[in-house]
Amino acid sequence: MNIVQVVTLVSPDGAYGGPVRVAQNQSSELSRRGHQVQIFAGARGDVDEAYFGPGVRTRLFKALRIIPGTGFAGLCAPTMLPSLWRTLKNADVVHLHLARDLVMLPAALLCLVRGVPFVVQTHGMIDESEKMLAKILDRLLTLRVLRASQRCFWLTPEEQASLSELLGDSHRTLERLVNGVPLAEITLDQHPATAGHHE
Structure with a gap:
């Protein structure tokens, strides 16, 4: 399959945390299993293009903060959108690591317009909120993306409870997904105490 993943921000200090690590582990394993995987992300600082592992094409675009005082929600990566639009034409599925920000929501909108199938993973970042910006984004786009x-x-x-509250308990696309981690490579060596000992 031709799989595209999109995540908000990659940086040398790992500021965006868990969603990036999850995307990294997922994409590396999908590539290992023979799928074609590309990751699109906003970037801040000098990031190695091999960040997401061998076989994964990493597409990084400068992240800009256009709304001061809003944390990650105020980030955007406008130069990402034309490249993502072209790539979506041949994508089988898109995995959106979705948050209420101006990197992910425009990417989700492109998926809707292109008609490409997509899944979302919210990492606890989309819940009930009394913030005005969140309410506006939900009304304009977030809920539409979740439902589609x-x-x-x-x-x-x-x-699960937060998403059910936003979408309604009858929404049928909710599904649990645990965080995959790479398997450790364990070798069975002789115990030091018995090394060289013969009966």
Whole structure:
């Protein structure tokens, strides 16, 4: 399959945390299994293009803060959108690591316009909020994206409850997805105490 993943921000200090690590582990394993994987992300600082592992095409675009005082929600990556639009033409599925920000929501809108199937993973970042910006974004786009997704993945019961509150309990695309981690390579060596000992 031709798989595209999109995440808000990659930086040398790992400021965006868990969603990037999850995208990294998922994309590396999907590539190992023979799928074609591309990751699109906003970037801040000098990031190695091999960040997401061998076989994964990493597409990084400068992240800009256009709304002061809003944390990650005020980030955008406008130069990403034309490249993503062209790539979506040949994508089989898109995995959006979705948050209420101006990197992910425009990317989601492109998926809607292109008609490409997509799944969303919210990492606990989309919940009930009294913030005016969140309410505006939800009304304009967030809820539409969640409802149009093929799957809306949750990890914790708290996240499931929040998404159910936003979407309604009858929404059928909610599904639990645990965080995959690479398997450790374990070798069975002789115990030091028995090395060289013979009966």
